[in-house]
Amino acid sequence: MHKQVSYLLLEDGSLFSGHPIGAWREQPGEVVFNTSMTGYQEILTDPSYAGQIIVLTFPLIGNYGTTPKFTESNSIHAHGLIVSESCATPSHWQSQSPLDGYLKTNNVPGLSGLDTRALTRHLRERGTMRGALVQDLQSTDHWLEQLRSYQSEPAIANLVSTPAAYRASEQGSWRVAVLDFGAKSNIVRSLAALDAEVIVYPASTPVQKLLACSPDAVVLSNGPGDPANCTQGIKAAKELLGAVPLMGICLGHQLLGLAMGAKTYRLKFGHRGGNHPVKDLRSGRVSITSQNHGYAVALDGQTDIEITHINLYDGSVEGICHRELPVFSVQYHPEACPGPTDSRYLFEQLKDTATAWRRS
């Protein structure tokens, strides 16, 4: 009956206790919360969480187990998972392994039995911060020092990008090159579902090489980290502007923004969840979106950029486009997984843009 107690230590010194789960070890990361009530496996395997410790606000996690069918990449890049309850006896026809086993297989540590709501409120009030999973109270001083000097990997996207280019969807009526900063698989699947041939390139791919496959469109994918640190990506985006129809998703959107002269800034506690309302300013329609980002784009007097989408919670920019060039991007995730599929239309928009561009 005696359960081991371990801790989450935050850089501001606060401590939350829980029980170790997964492949337990001490590990630092940026602590972020996500309010999605389902889709834990999609979240875990989303490469954008690289280096982060994910707090899920919904308390019952793992109810329907895990399966290779729900992965968004081939491994877990997050540094840890924090839940209130991790279900040991999942029930689902597709389930192959309980969450705990899945974390172990993927070598990811975590905590359960924590007051995740208290933690979430803490992060909401104080903002996203660094933290570490720590074994016992003896090591807190050591970790506090580490956390205060902790520097996140600057070019983190490179670490989660594909090492080599590959053809993700063999054939199709149009060709898309995806510049992979940590792309979720469902971006590729969504494009393939629209009959696209999809080739995925490493984040470091030079633009000439990317254009060599003569794509009808390029997608700058989502990915982890501070966009301003991703100089390579900004450079690529600049070079691609006007050369080919472009769509940016999440980090890709921020890179496009920076490439066009806009700024990015860090949000206090980010947008992570499946319930954020986003208004399409052109149609007036609101979609409920899947979100996962800690930075956002802000215009800085650019006249060639149009804001197409805004977040109805805080008014932040959720989508932009270039006034002349076939370039548009969104801060959220039209590929869903997890979350609402309301925004699938954006992929169709890309297809239309690409088709029109090729014809002209």
Next chain:
Amino acid sequence: MPRDLNINSVLVIGSGPIIIGQAAEFDYSGTQACRTLKEAGLRVILVNNNPATIMTDPGIADVTYMEPLTIPYLTEIISRERPDALLPTLGGQVGLNLASELSRHGVLDRFGVKLLGTSLQAIAKAEDRMEFKQAMIEMGQPVAKSAIVSTVQDALSAAAEIGYPVIVRPAYTLGGTGGGMATDALDLKTITEQGLRYSPVCQVLIEASIAGWKEIEYEVIRDGAGNAITICNMENIDPVGIHTGDSIVVAPCQTLSDQELQMLRTASLQIVGALGISGGCNVQLALHPESMEYCVIEVNPRVSRSSALASKATGYPIAKVATLVSLGYNLDEIENAVTGTTACFEPALDYVVVKIPRWPFDKFSTANRSLGSQMKATGEVMAIGRNLETALQKAIRSLEIKLEDLYLPALTPLSDDALYRKLALRDDERIFVLAELFRRGYELEELHRRTRIDRYFLHKIYGLVQWESLLATEELSAELLREAKQLGFTDKSIARYRSTTADAIRALRAEHNIKPSFKMVDTCAGEFAARTPYFYSSYEQEDEAGPLDSERVVVIGSGPIRIGQGVEFDYCSVRASLGLREAGRAAIVINNNPETVSTDFDTSSRLYFEPLTAEDVIGILEKEQPQGIMVQFGGQTAVNLAESISRAGFKVLGTDADAMDVCEDRERFDQMLAELDIPRPEGRTARSAEQAEQLAAELGFPVLVRPSYVLGGRSMAIVENLDDLHRYLREAVQVSPDHPILIDRYLTGKEIEVDVISDGEDILIPGIMQHIERAGVHSGDSIAVYPPVDVTDEQSASIVDYCRRIARKLNIRGLMNLQFVLYRNNVFVLEVNPRASRTVPFLSKVTGIPIVKLATRIMLGETLQQMGITPGLGETPGYTSIKMPVFSFNKLTEVETSLGPEMKSTGEAIGVAASLPEALYKAFLGAGLTLPKQGKALVTIANRDKQEALPIISALHNAGWSLYATKGTAKCLLEHGLSVETVNKATEQSPNVLELIRSGEVQLVVNTLTQGKNPQRDGFRIRRAAVEYNIPCLTSLDTLAALLEAMTDEAAVTVQAFGAK
């Protein structure tokens, strides 16, 4: 889009009396709608003939009509008020059906009334089973294979093609009325006949069974611009086959993957969009448990019971937003009042919610408890927890069925076979049966196979059962105790497993500082700071409920709606809360009923959504340290907590706990009356059968008997003679020294009821109500008349005098309800309830006296005199008001319908008019009891009633009715010169009474109770047949006399406005 400025006044139609399938949820949605419309600057005209509701109270609408919900009355109101628009989708099925009818009759066009929100075409497309199926098929949405039929013959051939089992689903009914599962042609014939009778359009759907699939609901709001959001998804623990209203439901869904949920969410949004709904609605879907296959079950194009649940489960004010959408606002133009951000978002939960229905089987011991596609619950409870175990256990104790957890003692003696048989019936106790089978070592897979309940939920039940033995065997360390509390075990149940006392566990908790911490329901899982939050308990680290700065007073709510304790007590709680706030106090409400106004986010200063047990309530009191607690408004639920609350050192405001005890303790009560020299029917306590016989003989038959340990008129009976007494002691109640029975002289006389506001010194009696049915019919089931028709001034003076003496003696501060019987010109006290009563809302409305508000101020320390109120009996208005009980017998099979001292009604209707006959007429009409001017009546009268029945039956005859009667009754009628046709008894050869009823020949059945309630008896079968064939069946001659009086009313349609300025 901003709202249409051409609309300045709106008519809102309420849902009428409470019946099974349509309960307090429409008071919640209607009240919120009225408030929202008023805030938007519109004049609100409300029609609802349910006097127990908050919505019909002064101040909610601008003008209120408590008139029958029928086309003539609505037309009259529309022609008087000329509303610019009508809002049809917030008054339940009743409101919706009436709106369609008004349109069909051309009334809306004639008076230029615009329909707000979803168009009637869209409504018809969703409601009409055939149009709906067609629309789904066109949209490519999967539906179960089915056929629409309007004859039994067609049903049989459809079923032959679809293959049995099939389900019969009547169109335009609510709560699944008239439907059911048929496994063969014989079943199908009966169910279809019944379904066709109940469907107002005589249409039923015969559909392939998808029983066993997961039943999932989505609550959707869509605006006129086409923006659509889902507020909440809910999973029925009970798979398809049990009505959602009778299912245990969790929110959000627990066993569906994100893919599955998004698939169903997308489908729901598509369907709602394609139907063109604007406003709130509910989509029911079935998901195959082992594939991505799904079926659409139905769409309710209006705010529903599930919307109320979803609203409380998420904190999102669905009715309010749906109302604004109906006015033309787009979702993104509406603010989320909880967080101050937009209302156009989907709530995120960081807790789970469990709803359990409250069934009336404790009242109806003979009822068929098996659950199916026709709803049987009268109400429901909701509980919130940080885990499922807690939410489930909290919900169980919120039911007030004397259970703390999954342990139902009555199951222990049953054999395994008996348990399996019970499980197969899928009755209201199935979850306890599952726990018991786990205790006996049965395998989860086996139970899954038998119930189709998802293994996830079975694991949770199994886990709790394992905890039972853990608690019994392990050492109770601080860690184990904390974990048990985190799973929602009460001190009492932990104590039971450890054979110790709850107090001991409580002390242990105090030692280890294990106490509840309170979490917010904030619609956003903590992402934003919330402004008007509400709370639930957990045993986690952080407590978020910060201190309130003003003086705090707690109002204890009344829990789930059940027979005997209905929406009236929610009315009182709400009024108390509002009264407290007016008086500058912070009003803290504790309640667990998701259907009600009291649990609406802006009724109180702070809401705790918690079970109403001593432990749960005291946990909150210890946190809030309130200046006082009000227990008078939440019915018996709240009164029962008075003692524990004061024992824990908190202050019960108003009348103290000891005075409450006097009213409940028979001996102390008798002694008090003796001291005051106030008569009551003579009574004794018997501790054995012999003693009972002796005492009954001494008192003289008839006597009224009841067990001393049950409240609420349960197992109460009028006993005519020794034989009856033997039968009662044999069949109904065992008497023993530990379980004595009370025997009272039964006094046949007029029953009188009063509510009293008392400050301990002076009293105000807003009004005296007289019952139409004589004493012996429960006060809740009698027709009440105000002002009384035949109470003499002298009697009235004694009543006031008795009330004053009792109030002073008990030092009543607040409310008190009394029932009297007038017997041979004398006034006898039947009972005193030191609390608000069922009649408070009715009386408040018809007298115009804000009863609860006055009582609240008294409880805060004011006196009547200080408030400038003249003590004594209130003035009577120049009109007559009737409170008419409404029953839900058609939902409950095998239930005795005859009126007696046990309450059976689920709701009430009001009739207000200048004359008694017209008021009666309106009340009967409003309660759904109407008769043609002429027709055929079947009359069977018990011997003892025959003399008395003659003049009434001959009046019926003279009014133009022809009569059928069984032998004895026929003979008596013939002897007295009435022409009557004799029919055979039920057990005799055909044609007999039952066949007569089934043939549709008669339009009225009059049957007085002979003896017992044995389902085998003729009388019982006659009454049930009448119910099943939807024929009015009167069991009291007093009711018949009143009905005849009402029928003499030839007056034109007149209406009366309340609150008009």
